[in-house]
Amino acid sequence: MSGAPRTPRQPRRALHGVLLLDKPLGWSSNDALQKVKWLLRAEKAGHTGTLDPLATGLLPLCFGAATKFSQVSLEADKRYTATLKLGQVTSTGDAEGEIVSERPVAVDQALLDAALARLTGPIEQVPPMHSALKKDGKALYEYARAGIEVERAPRQVTIHAIDILSRQADALVLDVRCSKGTYIRTLAQDLGELLGCGAHLSALRRTGSGALTVSRSITLEALQALDERARLALLQPPDALVVDWPAIRLPAEEAGRFLSGLRRRVSHADAPAVRVYGPEPQAFLGTGLVRGGELIAQRLLSPPEVQSLLNVSPGAAAPQAQEAALNP
Structure with missing residues (x-):
């Protein structure tokens, strides 16, 4: 039995970052997520709080490593x-x-x-x-x-x-x-x-x-109009969800131990939530808390995820395309 040739299924890929979507009227949050996931060919994705179909506006979508921090946006004001x-x-x-x-x-x-x-x-x-x-x-x-x-x-x-x-x-x-x-x-x-x-x-x-605003979001219609490179340029790094938390940067040897879950001594005031980085500017490692001079890990990226973010800095590949998409 013959018929029209099937369109080859696009392979999914590991993406790590946050896309700020301006959810359209009439769409469920999950329908919007699945559409964007398909457009980006992403393997793993989730949203950070349901908007009713009759509501529009900011819907942060998390991909890959960023899904580990989606609860932060759920809990945010x-x-x-x-x-x-x-x-x-x-x-x-x-x-x-x-x-x-x-x-x-x-x-x-x-x-x-x-x-x-x-x-x-x-x-x-x-x-x-x-x-x-x-x-x-x-x-x-x-x-x-x-x-x-x-x-x-x-x-x-x-x-x-x-x-x-x-x-x-x-x-x-x-x-x-x-x-x-x-x-x-x-x-x-x-x-x-x-x-x-x-x-x-x-x-x-x-x-x-939280710290995220609809002014930096993109509509589904505008996202569909972009080519693949420009779509990927809109991804913000996973730490965009915790950008308003205090930051701690660790030297290379301490960063490795932190990633393995070991507590580290730090000269930082006690804090219930901090974001932690390695020595490289983009080396986001995860989140933790500081208690009694000790940095205690909470949510950690895996070493492959850290390396992936170092290899490709989301949102930096095509700033002109990003600016054009957000300001048509």
């Missing part, structure tokens, strides 16, 4: 631009759900400022039913789709700051800086109740995760 529709409450807390109630909007600046102040700092949130949080092995959204509401324990999160970016009669755009695990849909609903008119989240964009 986040920043969002949240657009709220005032006067309408929906079944899901966002624009995807059905409108379940409508109320008139009569909000002055004093009421808005007071409500935002009450939602700033350590607060408790009840996770929404339409979320991936699990109960008895099932995601809450599975119960919600079956019309079942289950009891959810409140969770403490921290809202570091909420700033008003723009305001119209029935719409509010906020800049939210918060701890991990914050549900912005719940924040929108809670704010609507404090204002007395109800509200839901009509749009959400993640603009920051």
Whole structure:
């Protein structure tokens, strides 16, 4: 039986680095990851925190050795631009759900400022039913789709700051800086109740995760338009995820011992988290902590991974292509 010739399958390769993707609307985080993994022909990849399909913005994607540090981005504080529709409450807390109630909007600046102040700092949130949080092995959204509401324990999160970016009669755009695990849909609903008119989240964009910002990310459309060399030039090194941690540089003999997991004496103040390098400028070895003058390894690269990063410095191969991609 004859047919069209099959396209040869592209071989996968070991890549080590971080790509900052501006996730498109309507895509799941995993779908976006698999698309980029295919474009880069990467062997091992993972993302650092799910964005709902209706959300856009910063989605750090980790490849190879960088996946060892993805938890850092998961645990990091986040920043969002949240657009709220005032006067309408929906079944899901966002624009995807059905409108379940409508109320008139009569909000002055004093009421808005007071409500935002009450939602700033350590607060408790009840996770929404339409979320991936699990109960008895099932995601809450599975119960919600079956019309079942289950009891959810409140969770403490921290809202570091909420700033008003723009305001119209029935719409509010906020800049939210918060701890991990914050549900912005719940924040929108809670704010609507404090204002007395109800509200839901009509749009959400993640603009920051720890030290990473959406300003250095690339859209999926722009990434697809690049050739292979320019795509690879966009990879940042694995230590991009810990760039705001204190750094320790070890001489060659000490670097080798650190990579084997041995504790090393260092003249460094105690620190709960440090990034560690060998003598070469690009020789990122991993992360650790300093306690009582001892450097204790936590997450380590393997010697082949270190060597691979020394041979090819991600993001440095084609700076012109990188700049053009990020600033079309």
